[in-house]
Amino acid sequence: MIRRLAFKLGGLAAAILPGSRGAWGEAMAAEIATIDGDWDAARFAAGCFIAGLKERAADFDTRFAAGLWSLATASAAFAAFHIRNAWGGARALLGGPDAFYETLWRNDPTVAAAYRGAIPMVASCFLLLGLVHLCGAYLLARRRFRAFALSWCAALAIATFVVAIELSVVWTLDGVPSEFFALILQSLGVPALLLWKERTR
Amino acid sequence: MTRRKKLSAQTVAVLQVLVQRPMQWRYGYELSKELALQSGTLYPLLMRLTDAGLLESQWQPPAKPGAPARHAYRLTRSGLATAHAAVAAQFDTPNGALPVRS
Numbered sequence: 001m002i003r004r005l006a007f008k009l010g011g012l013a014a015a016i017l018p019g020s021r022g023a024w025g026e027a028m029a030a031e032i033a034t035i036d037g038d039w040d041a042a043r044f045a046a047g048c049f050i051a052g053l054k055e056r057a058a059d060f061d062t063r064f065a066a067g068l069w070s071l072a073t074a075s076a077a078f079a080a081f082h083i084r085n086a087w088g089g090a091r092a093l094l095g096g097p098d099a100f101y102e103t104l105w106r107n108d109p110t111v112a113a114a115y116r117g118a119i120p121m122v123a124s125c126f127l128l129l130g131l132v133h134l135c136g137a138y139l140l141a142r143r144r145f146r147a148f149a150l151s152w153c154a155a156l157a158i159a160t161f162v163v164a165i166e167l168s169v170v171w172t173l174d175g176v177p178s179e180f181f182a183l184i185l186q187s188l189g190v191p192a193l194l195l196w197k198e199r200t201r
Numbered sequence: 202m203t204r205r206k207k208l209s210a211q212t213v214a215v216l217q218v219l220v221q222r223p224m225q226w227r228y229g230y231e232l233s234k235e236l237a238l239q240s241g242t243l244y245p246l247l248m249r250l251t252d253a254g255l256l257e258s259q260w261q262p263p264a265k266p267g268a269p270a271r272h273a274y275r276l277t278r279s280g281l282a283t284a285h286a287a288v289a290a291q292f293d294t295p296n297g298a299l300p301v302r303s
Contacts, residue, residue, distance in 0.1 A: 024248060027258075027272030028240070031229045034271060044230060047240030054245050 002038040009045035016052035018059040025052070060200055064193065068140055071189045075137035078182035082130035089123025104170070114169045125162035129155060133182055140190070148190070156183055208287050211238060215246055216284035217291075219256075219276050223284075226261060226273035247274060255280030 010032040014025025028048040035041040056062055092098035104112035132155045139148040159179035166177075176184070208216070214236055219227060233243050250256040254277060261273045276284055 021248065023258075023272070024244065027229065028244065030269040030271050031240075033269045034228075035230055044233065044240045047233070047242070048244060050239070050241030051244035054241065055248065058245075 002042050006032050006035075006038065006041035006045040009042070009049045013045070013048040013052035016049070016056050018055060018062065020059075021055055024055075028052075060197075064197055067189075067193045067196075068143065071186065071193070072137040072140040074185055074189075075133050075140065075182055078185075079130040079133035079137060081178070082126045082133060086123045086127035086130060089119045089126065093119055093123070111170060118165050118169050122162055122165055125158055125165070129158045129162065129179065132158060136186065140186075145190070145194070152183065152186055159183060208283075209246075211236075211242060212246055212250070213287045213291050214238070215243070215250070216255075216276070216280070217288050219274070220281065220284035220288060223276050223281055226259060226275050228271050228273055232274070250280065255283050 007029075010029040013028055014022075017025045028045075028051070032041050032045050032048065035044055088096075092101065101112055101115060104115055132151055136148055136151040136155060139145075139151055159177075163177045163179055215232065215238075218232060218235055229240065229243065229247065232238070232247075233240050236243070238246075247256060247258075251258055251274075256274050257277050257280075258272055258274050260270045263270055
């Protein structure tokens with residue numbers, strides 16, 4: 001039982017090690033097989049498993065992939081945020097509650113009417129922006145950087161368009177609009193990752 | 202100008218053990234026992250030393266029939282020089298002479 005656990009841990013260590021360290025996984029497994037005591041073998045194998053984890057964490061390709069997946073996950077989260085905004089707009093059109101509209105109506109009914117008129121276009125843009133960000137997240141995860149650059153440009157155009165519509169209705173700008181958050185993150189993160197890869201290789 | 206990284210105490214310990222019998226091939230488990238070093242620490246060190254060209258490795262035929270071949274290690278020529286320098290620096294002995302173990 002303990003011996004089997006030791007072999008299992010050795011196999012796991014070999015599987016975790018980066019491909020370039022394949023021979024070391026075999027070396028560890030061979031050592032485990034030569035150790036007489038079952039508990040000694042298990043202790044040694046547990047150490048090998050830790051060694052595998054350390055090597056995996058130190059592996060450049062793994063770190064690069066982790067960076068890309070983090071950016072892709074963040075992009076997908078922003079996509080969900082934009083799609084949720086689109087859903088909020090659609091709900092408001094269907095008679096759902098809209099606190100912003102109520103406030104506008106109390107202050108200036110003309111602006112409120114313009115706002116209501118812009119909702120279909122703004123909600124459509126949010127939906128499109130969310131879908132483009134989802135597409136960008138997928139492309140990042142698949143390492144298709146040229147296609148990602150195209151999707152980024154498309155997202156920038158949509159975000160600029162939707163912010164322009166919003167500003168044409170209510171002319172207030174408090175900091176960077178949330179439509180640009182994902183674009184800013186991607187425009188900093190992706191070049192930084194690629195530069196790091198270029199310098200490391 | 203090349204920058205030299207300071208060797209860790211554990212790396213120096215591995216070099217110190219290997220330099221005692223430089224021509225002999227040593228095994229991972231044996232080194233782990235002798236150094237009282239966990240395999241989780243030892244193997245990454247062996248990998249780094251091999252990457253740096255200080256250690257060479259070889260698959261050795263099994264001692265007993267049916268047993269698996271084992272991966273064995275020993276210092277290369279530059280590894281030997283580094284080991285002498287590291288041990289000398291650690292013990293601060295003149296001319297890189299190794300301290301004699303009692």
